[in-house]
Amino acid sequence: MSTLNSQQKQLIFDYCVGxxxxxxxIQAEKLVSSDKEAAEIHSKIKAALLPLAAVRQESCPxxxxxxxxxxxxxxxxxxxxxxxxLAAEQARTVSTNRHFLPNFGRVLAAAAxxxxxxxxxxxxxxSMRQEYFQQQCQMQLGSFFKGLSNYIADHDGKMPAVAxxxxxxxxxxxxxxxxxxxxxxxxxxxxxxxxxxxGDFICPGSARARRIKTAALRHPQRLKQYNDFPTRDHIGxxxxxxxxxxxxGYLHGNQVIIADLNPLFQNIPDDYSGxxxxxxxxxxxxxxxxxxxxxxxxxxxxxxxxSFIKARHADISNDDIFTLQQMSLGSRVRGCxxxxxxxxxxxxx
Numbered sequence: 001m002s003t004l005n006s007q008q009k010q011l012i013f014d015y016c017v018g019x020x021x022x023x024x025x026i027q028a029e030k031l032v033s034s035d036k037e038a039a040e041i042h043s044k045i046k047a048a049l050l051p052l053a054a055v056r057q058e059s060c061p062x063x064x065x066x067x068x069x070x071x072x073x074x075x076x077x078x079x080x081x082x083x084x085x086l087a088a089e090q091a092r093t094v095s096t097n098r099h100f101l102p103n104f105g106r107v108l109a110a111a112a113x114x115x116x117x118x119x120x121x122x123x124x125x126x127s128m129r130q131e132y133f134q135q136q137c138q139m140q141l142g143s144f145f146k147g148l149s150n151y152i153a154d155h156d157g158k159m160p161a162v163a164x165x166x167x168x169x170x171x172x173x174x175x176x177x178x179x180x181x182x183x184x185x186x187x188x189x190x191x192x193x194x195x196x197x198x199g200d201f202i203c204p205g206s207a208r209a210r211r212i213k214t215a216a217l218r219h220p221q222r223l224k225q226y227n228d229f230p231t232r233d234h235i236g237x238x239x240x241x242x243x244x245x246x247x248x249g250y251l252h253g254n255q256v257i258i259a260d261l262n263p264l265f266q267n268i269p270d271d272y273s274g275x276x277x278x279x280x281x282x283x284x285x286x287x288x289x290x291x292x293x294x295x296x297x298x299x300x301x302x303x304x305x306x307s308f309i310k311a312r313h314a315d316i317s318n319d320d321i322f323t324l325q326q327m328s329l330g331s332r333v334r335g336c337x338x339x340x341x342x343x344x345x346x347x348x349x
Contacts, residue, residue, distance in 0.1 A: 205292040
């Protein structure tokens with residue numbers, strides 16, 4: 001006999017598809033971790049939703065409602081015209097194929113209705129797929145936190161860090177030169193030391209990143225060839241640039257340490273010999289990460305907390321995690337700036 005009531009089963013289902021509130025999410029997680037039947041139901045639902053990851057991702061157009069109404073109106077007009085045409089054809093004296101046109105008209109009408117219905121159904125389907133990618137992304141951040149904690153435990157409480165020269169560029173992700181000072185080289189130490197799997201740095205919500213293959217990077221000899229991630233597509237997250245006054249160790253409490261890719265550097269130059277020249281526009285100051293179609297970004301805090309935020313202000317100080325505190329509309333970014341205080345959250349590139 002089942003030990004779960006209908007409300008508990010409904011809670012697990014809502015949790016799997018991302019429909020729970022923050023309080024309900026905590027209840028669902030406790031239920032899944034403490035009850036064997038709940039864990040089994042959770043596992044089966046997640047397995048059933050897994051094929052959604054293979055569905056091609058498309059954004060929902062803003063004018064979907066208007067387009068749907070236009071399609072229905074056009075369908076109604078088309079059917080009226082088709083009826084008039086059929087009536088005219090039926091009035092003619094034809095010796096063969098008397099039933100072809102009427103049947104053909106019914107097929108066309110049915111096909112049009114099905115197409116409209118599929119277009120309407122795609123909206124919740126796309127939403128469910130995005131919820132799935134969002135949860136998978138959070139699982140990867142959980143794996144990252146576990147690997148980071150193990151690294152810190154193995155290195156006397158110090159975070160992964162590579163020597164960085166003053167005013168050196170942190171945006172040259174994927175450049176393998178010895179003079180590379182990209183901010184992602186710190187995270188590459190976690191991959192190189194086998195603390196985090198390379199695939200866990202590729203956000204499942206990014207269509208371009210999902211095409212990247214990481215199997216070859218699991219071989220130790222292959223890892224030794226790189227000083228940084230092989231390309232920018234191999235990492236879909238932005239890491240906190242540490243304040244120059246920070247003397248090592250670990251950040252504290254509610255501070256954000258990693259998040260979905262900073263949208264300001266989505267299209268940084270391929271030419272590493274040049275310099276980054278970015279002037280912040282109104283869109284740059286407001287747009288969310290591209291990883292989840294601009295709906296928001298997952299963030300991981302120093303205390304291990306993971307959440308999906310729909311705005312770029314995640315810290316208690318209401319600080320924008322994708323810009324420095326001194327940056328404002330029209331500011332120029334050269335790719336070598338660093339926070340001047342430990343409370344300034346700046347995740348890049």
